[in-house]
Structure formats: C-alpha cells, structure tokens
Amino acid sequence: MKIEIITAENEKLKENGFGSLAVCTNILNTLKVTYDNTRMNICKSEEDLEKVLKRRPDLVILAVKYIELRNKSNILLCDYFKKHNINYTGCEKDVLKYDSNKVLAKSFLRRKGINTADYFIAMPKEYKEKEFPLEFPVFLKPVNTSNSYGIDEFSLANNFKEYESKILSLYTQFKEPILVEKYLDGREFTVAIIKKDEKELLVSAIEILAPLSNSGNNILSEKVKRENSEKLLIIEDTLLKNKIEKIAQDSFMYLDIRDYGRIDIKMNKVGECFFLEANLIPGMNERTDYFPRAFKLTQDLNYDNILEMMVESAIQRVSVINTNNIDTVN
Numbered sequence: 001m002k003i004e005i006i007t008a009e010n011e012k013l014k015e016n017g018f019g020s021l022a023v024c025t026n027i028l029n030t031l032k033v034t035y036d037n038t039r040m041n042i043c044k045s046e047e048d049l050e051k052v053l054k055r056r057p058d059l060v061i062l063a064v065k066y067i068e069l070r071n072k073s074n075i076l077l078c079d080y081f082k083k084h085n086i087n088y089t090g091c092e093k094d095v096l097k098y099d100s101n102k103v104l105a106k107s108f109l110r111r112k113g114i115n116t117a118d119y120f121i122a123m124p125k126e127y128k129e130k131e132f133p134l135e136f137p138v139f140l141k142p143v144n145t146s147n148s149y150g151i152d153e154f155s156l157a158n159n160f161k162e163y164e165s166k167i168l169s170l171y172t173q174f175k176e177p178i179l180v181e182k183y184l185d186g187r188e189f190t191v192a193i194i195k196k197d198e199k200e201l202l203v204s205a206i207e208i209l210a211p212l213s214n215s216g217n218n219i220l221s222e223k224v225k226r227e228n229s230e231k232l233l234i235i236e237d238t239l240l241k242n243k244i245e246k247i248a249q250d251s252f253m254y255l256d257i258r259d260y261g262r263i264d265i266k267m268n269k270v271g272e273c274f275f276l277e278a279n280l281i282p283g284m285n286e287r288t289d290y291f292p293r294a295f296k297l298t299q300d301l302n303y304d305n306i307l308e309m310m311v312e313s314a315i316q317r318v319s320v321i322n323t324n325n326i327d328t329v330n
Contacts, residue, residue, distance in 0.1 A: 003037065003311070004038070004039050004057040006064070006077060007021065009044065016146065019283050025286050026062070027284060036072060059089070059314055060087070061088075062081075065078075078091065078092055082270060087314060088314070090260070096280055099281065101144050105275075106119060114275050117181045117182045117184055118182040121179055123171060132195040136163075137183040139155055139180070139184075140170060140179070143182075151220070151221045151222050153215050161202045176315065184267065185269050185273070186266060186267030187267045188218070189265045192282070192292075192294035192295055193260060195252075195259055202309065203248065204297070206290070207234075209233055210257065234297060234298060244273060247265055252265050255278060256283070257280060261278055263278055264276040
C-alpha cells in the first residue's frame with residue numbers, strides 16, 4: 001500500500017487544513033508504523049504534483065485543500081487527483097464547497113430542515129440603520145476562513161455603529177462580502193465524525209468554553225484559538241449530547257461528507273441548537289486541535305487509532321479505483 005501525504009507551506013492560507021508542516025510530519029511518522037510505504041510531499045507547484053502522479057500511489061492524504069500558485073489559479077487537490085484517477089481522502093469538489101463557503105452550507109442545510117441562525121451577507125455601507133435586516137446583537141465573520149480568522153471581541157456588534165466599524169475592518173482585511181448572523185448567546189459545541197463505513201459513523205461531541213472577553217462574552221476568537229485558552233469539556237447531559245450529535249450527523253449526511261469532518265453547533269439562551277459551519281479538512285494537531293482531542297476526551301482514542309480510522313474508508317476505495325484503472329487500460 002503506497003500512501004502519500006500532500007501538503008503545502010500553508011501558514012499564510014486562509015484555510016490551513018490539517019495544520020503546520022510539523023503536524024503533517026507527526027501524521028507521517030504515526031502512519032508509517034502501520035503503513036511503512038508512506039511519504040510526505042510539500043507541494044509548491046504543478047510539477048511537484050506531477051511527480052506524485054508518476055509514482056501512482058494507492059492513496060493520497062490531502063492535508064490541505066489547494067496549492068496556491070503565483071500568477072495562476074489555485075489547484076484544488078481533490079479535483080486534480082480525481083481527474084488523474086488517484087484515490088484521495090476527504091470530500092469531492094461539489095461537497096468541499098460547503099467547507100469553503102459558510103453561507104452555502106447554511107443555506108443548503110436550512111432547506112433540509114436544519115436550524116441555522118438568521119443571517120445575511122453584506123459589504124460596508126450597503127445598509128442604512130433603518131433598513132438593517134436583523135435585530136441586534138449580531139455577529140460578523142468572514143465567509144470562507146478557518147481557525148476563527150478575523151474574529152475578535154468586536155465581532156459581536158450590539159448596535160449599528162459597532163456593526164459599521166467591524167464590517168469595514170473585515171472587508172478591509174479580506175476584500176470580500178462579510179457574513180452577518182443573529183448572535184447566538186448560548187453554549188458552543190463541536191462534533192468530530194469519522195465515517196467508518198456506509199452504515200456507521202464514529203461521533204464525538206464536546207463543549208467549547210471560551211474565556212470571557214473584555215466585554216464579558218465568551219467569544220471563540222482568533223486570539224483564543226492561537227493561545228489555546230479555551231476549555232474542551234465533556235457534555236454531561238445525555239439528552240443534550242444526543243441532540244447535538246443528531247444535528248451533526250444529519251448535517252454530515254445531508255452534505256454528503258466523505259471519510260471525516262467536524263460540525264460546529266451553537267445554542268441560544270433558551271436551548272435551541274443551530275448549525276454553525278462544517279470543517280472538512282479539520283486541524284490535526286494532537287495537542288491543540290478539536291478533532292483529535294474530541295475523540296480522546298470522549299472515547300479515549302489515541303492519535304494513531306484516530307488517523308488509521310480516518311484513512312480506512314478511503315483505503316476501502318482503492319480496489320474500486322484500481323479496477324477502474326484496469327478497465328480504462330483494457
């Protein structure tokens with residue numbers, strides 16, 4: 001079994017996938033215990049990807065979503081390897097868009113009956129105060145970033161003046177329309193899911209408790225995540241845990257997620273639960289990222305067990321890919 005991990009110098013990307021090169025090296029060393037013919041590639045160009053194609057691995061593990069090229073369009077890795085009939089981990093292009101665009105995921109799942117907070121997207125000066133679509137407070141964030149990039153204590157706007165200040169700040173930084181949501185003032189959760197086979201999901205739901213901001217709110221900001229100052233807690237209430245996991249599993253299945261993913265959920269003060277977003281290439285830092293820590297906290301699964309299960313369903317597709325290759329040659 002030839003396995004290759006595909007990553008990039010991703011510290012400057014808005015969506016940095018499994019994590020840093022150190023994280024990917026840890027993944028490599030962990031997998032080599034079971035799959036000794038495993039290697040890692042730091043891809044900077046299409047030529048680097050072509051070298052992978054020549055080696056014809058049985059499986060590529062996509063640690064990032066795309067390769068960023070100078071003066072060229074980015075290469076979406078799932079699309080690239082699918083075109084060359086090489087098996088890869090994670091979702092196909094039509095599903096991965098729900099990770100890249102929070103609005104697409106929210107609108108799709110709302111049509112399926114999943115609760116999402118009321119929202120709109122906007123640019124600075126688009127709305128006057130009297131025409132504002134939602135009641136305050138509202139929460140502002142970029143449409144297509146990960147790791148809470150762009151989120152700070154000022155993301156919570158209690159009035160139109162605060163809203164105008166934050167949307168201008170975000171637009172200046174990200175140069176794109178901004179997602180504005182009705183603020184959910186309750187507890188926050190994340191659910192790690194591995195698709196073991198077509199009939200079984202391995203599910204681990206935990207609560208995330210961010211420290212109080214200067215304004216007295218629990219905001220899971222970029223700074224909080226960078227400093228790892230949030231707490232991860234077991235959900236003691238069985239009924240609540242089942243409710244959270246049901247929303248996450250339904251979202252996972254409706255979005256047609258493949259292999260693994262993480263679903264974020266938040267409550268309001270009266271206990272209603274709402275889908276926030278899907279992370280389809282979740283962070284895999286063994287010590288700090290929610291996906292591995294959720295399984296460790298709730299099911300006492302070691303990192304090597306988690307990684308093996310993440311690739312197992314993809315490995316099951318190898319025989320199908322190989323059969324297709326034979327048919328193509330014939």
